[in-house]
Each structure stands twice: as structure tokens, then as C-alpha cells.
Ligand code: FSO
């Protein structure tokens with residue numbers, strides 16, 4: 001454990017073995033777990049609130065959760081576990097709220113092909129998760145020669161009818177968040193960061209970089225509110241880009257309604273043994289060698305399985321053409337990390353369709369884990385009683401042996417090993 005939040009702290013630097021206040025190490029870990037989940041929920045709540053949606057019950061939970069971690073308030077590991085489950089439930093409410101906000105504002109997504117590469121004209125790359133900021137930017141460049149390119153978690157924007165209607169939404173560039181330094185140096189465009197993950201800039205492009213909303217980086221101009229005229233003006237000062245299509249197109253925009261419209265066909269294919277299993281492979285990508293696992297994993301899966309994906313982890317494999325099974329695509333992009341709610345809705349509907357519980361479906365979750373929104377999502381899955389989730393590429397440092405024991409013993413969490421070994425176990 002490490003806690004240095006009060007003046008009783010050991011040696012004046014931090015309690016590392018046990019709290020001077022009496023706090024046990026496992027309670028310290030569970031408090032950290034709760035705080036990380038609350039950070040994740042807050043990110044989604046922020047985006048929902050910006051679109052005019054809020055939920056007093058979630059607000060009250062966040063208040064109670066923070067309060068619980070003060071010195072000498074709650075030292076019971078059981079109640080903290082309950083709070084973690086509650087955080088998962090609150091995150092489900094929050095993801096639902098954000099999905100409702102996105103759909104009511106921009107329409108429900110439909111499958112859409114997204115161009116990569118550039119079009120002739122000036123450009124702005126927008127990264128992060130904030131659809132509202134993208135909408136405002138697109139309104140402001142309409143009818144001009146400044147085109148907007150989505151990066152990373154902004155890709156699902158193209159699926160929303162209310163966003164792809166803008167002619168100046170030109171396509172998607174790059175892969176997951178950590179390619180920013182290479183990508184931003186490569187393209188002479190203005191750059192707008194709307195949420196995580198926004199990386200500290202290189203000197204060579206800091207003067208064309210802007211942040212907005214809660215995002216701030218030293219030396220980077222911050223835009224308060226939604227007037228992006230400075231970003232657009234900066235894009236205009238930069239050289240024009242050529243008309244240069246990318247090597248592949250991406251497909252995004254599979255919503256709950258779209259998938260449920262294929263329910264009868266999916267049922268038939270499963271019953272005839274033509275679809276053997278569904279996989280949810282996605283989550284937050286991380287710049288680690290071990291993350292190569294996810295591309296190899298998807299490539300090595302048998303032909304009779306369907307892969308659902310979401311969040312920036314999909315950029316490990318979303319350029320692959322996996323084809324279809326009698327019209328049902330084998331690679332289905334559900335959207336951003338917060339669109340885990342779509343995965344949950346679809347899993348619930350499949351369970352109803354087959355008259356079984358979610359854990360009895362031929363469905364395996366293989367989740368890549370990077371930051372704190374993933375903690376909130378993991379607890380959402382656990383709160384629904386989903387067992388046997390595979391996690392990787394590695395777990396964050398605060399998941400020590402005690403925390404892992406809780407996850408393994410109570411929720412049957414498994415850590416990924418190699419694609420060959422894991423696929424054998426999952427298909428078996
Ligand atoms: Fe990725 Fe970053 Fe959605 Fe995360 S861009 S890593 S959970 O913040 O957000 O998937």
C-alpha cells in the first residue's frame with residue numbers, strides 16, 4: 001500500500017505496510033480501486049453533462065465514494081467491495097446516459113465505411129472522445145476548405161448520421177492514441193485534443209496544437225468553450241494537403257438496433273453451427289510489445305467466429321478484412337470505450353434470444369486494459385455477474401496479488417498468455 005493523505009502518516013512520508021490510522025493494506029487497495037473507477041465514471045459523466053444530460057443518483061454516488069476514502073471513515077473491505085460493484089452499476093447508468101445523449105443529439109449509428117488518407121485542402125485532426133466538440137468544430141468549418149480528420153477514439157463519430165452529414169468530415173487518420181507524436185509530425189495540420197489520451201507535444205508541432213474542455217498541456221493553447229476560430233485560422237496558415245486516399249477503409253457504426261435487426265439470422269447461424277462463438281476483443285490499447293497479442297489473436301481465430309470490438313484497442317486489427325458469415329460481418333465495431341453499453345445491450349439481447357444467462361452464451365470477452373475508464377467498465381461487467389473475462393496485456397501496478405486474488409477467486413478473471421494457448425482454451 002501507499003497512502004500519504006494525512007499528517008499521521010508513517011515517518012512523515014507515507015504508510016506502506018499498514019496505516020498508522022489502522023487501515024489495512026487491502027482496504028487501501030480497494031480505496032484506490034474505487035477512486036480509479038470514479039475517475040472513469042467522471043469522464044463519461046462529463047461528456048454527458050456537456051450534451052445536457054445528468055443523473056443525480058450518479059452524482060450522489062460519486063460524493064459518497066470520495067467521502068468513504070477519507071481517513072477513518074470506512075475500513076471495511078466488504079463494504080469497499082460492495083462500493084466497487086455499486087461503482088460498476090453507476091458506470092452502467094452513466095454509459096447509458098451518454099449513449100442516450102449521443103443518440104438523441106446525433107441519431108443512432110449505422111454501419112459506415114470511413115476513408116483513411118487525406119483530401120485536398122487544409123486539415124484539423126481531432127482526438128479524444130468529445131462528440132460535442134467535434135460537432136461544434138464541423139459546424140464552424142462547413143463550406144470552407146478546412147477538413148476535419150478523426151483520430152483514435154473519435155473514429156465512431158463517422159457512424160452517427162448527425163455527424164457524418166457534414167461534408168468537411170474527411171476521414172480517420174492514424175491508430176490508437178500513442179501514435180500521436182508520429183502522426184502529428186507527419187501531417188501539417190492543426191491539432192485539437194478533447195480528452196484523454198492527449199500526449200505532451202513535440203517542439204516541432206506545439207505551435208499548431210490546441211486543447212479544449214478538461215484537457216491542458218504545458219505550452220499548448222487552450223480553447224475555453226466551443227469557439228474554434230483560432231484552430232481553424234491556424235489550419236489555414238499551414239500547407240494544403242493532397243488528395244491521397246489511404247491503403248484501407250475502416251467500418252464503424254454498429255448500434256444495438258442495427259445488430260438486433262439481424263437477431264433472427266444470427267440465431268439461425270448459431271443453431272446451424274455456422275457461428276460457433278462471439279468474441280468481444282477491445283478496450284484500451286497500450287504501447288507494449290505484449291499488446292501485439294490482440295492482432296495475432298484475431299488473425300488466428302477460426303473462421304466461424306464473430307469479433308465484436310470497441311475502444312482504441314481495435315486499432316490493433318480493424319484494418320483486417322475478416323469477411324462475413326452469410327451476411328453477418330465477422331468484425332463489428334461497436335464504438336468508443338463508453339459504447340461498452342452497446343456490447344452489454346447486445347449480450348443481454350442474445351441471452352434472451354437463446355433463453356440462457358449471459359455466462360451461458362458462446363461469448364468470450366478479451367479486454368485490453370490501460371487506464372481508469374477501464375476500471376469502471378470492468379466493474380460494470382462484474383456487477384452484471386459476467387465471469388471468466390480475459391484481461392491483458394498486463395494488469396496495472398495497483399492490482400497486487402491481494403487484488404488479483406479477489407478478481408480471480410470471486411469473478412474468475414483470467415490473464416492472457418499466448419493467442420494459441422488462449423484460443424484453444426476459449427474454443428474448448
Ligand atoms: Fe483509448 Fe485513451 Fe477509450 Fe481510454 S484513447 S485508452 S479507456 O482513454 O479511452 O479507449
Ligand code: SF4
Nearest residue numbers: 003005006015019021
Ligand atoms: Fe497513513 Fe491512514 Fe493517514 Fe493514509 S489515512 S496516511 S494510511 S495514517
